[in-house]
Amino acid sequence: MPIRIARISPLPFVIAAVLAGCAGRLHARAESVPALLDDGFDGENRERPALMYDGFAQWQVEDGTVDLVGVGSDWDFHPGNGLYVDLDGDRPDGSRFAPGVLVSREAFPLRRGEYELTFRLGGSRRGDTNTVVVALGDVYRERFTLPSEAPFHTYLRMIRVTGPREARLSFDNAGADGFGLLLDDVRLRRVR
Secondary structure, three states: OOOOOOOOOOHHHHHHHHHHHHHHHHHHHHHHOOOOEEEOOOOHHHHOOEOOOOOOOOEEEEEOOOEEEEOOOOOOOOOOOOEEEEOOOOOOOOOOOOOOEEEEOOOEEEOOEEEEEEEEEEOOOOOOEEEEEEEEOOOEEEEEEEEOOOOOEEEEEEEEEOOOEEEOEEEEEOOOOOOOOEEEEEEEEEOO
């Protein structure tokens, strides 16, 4: 009996290879788009912690105070995370706390499309519950409440912008006891 060799059309394989290549390029393109903001706070203040810190390169403290804490300080509540921000800083007058509002220095020019916001929040580790409101201008606003023992957790939010506008990113801590939520690794980028 003669051996029959089946002829297989290469077309399905070619189509699959082209689609895989396109998907890879789209993923690479999304990753190659520079972030509008990308800050892990480790380079702040010559890599040294500071209470009531307001010399951020990419942020301004618009109300109250925030502390730059973490590695190298007595306030390293989540060891192994470098420097990060306590959103309810120390007392500027020595007697009354004022929760901080950390706002991006830049008002980002947003176009119609989808944006990805990631950040890490952790509990104060000092026996309380804290709340922070995260906002990107008028296109995104969300309240986060965490107990003291909450470990750092990465939050990812996809934000749809329906038309051109400028917006600042803000982290507004509620309460005023000097023990705020802890913030690290903030990143905002356009994904499409």
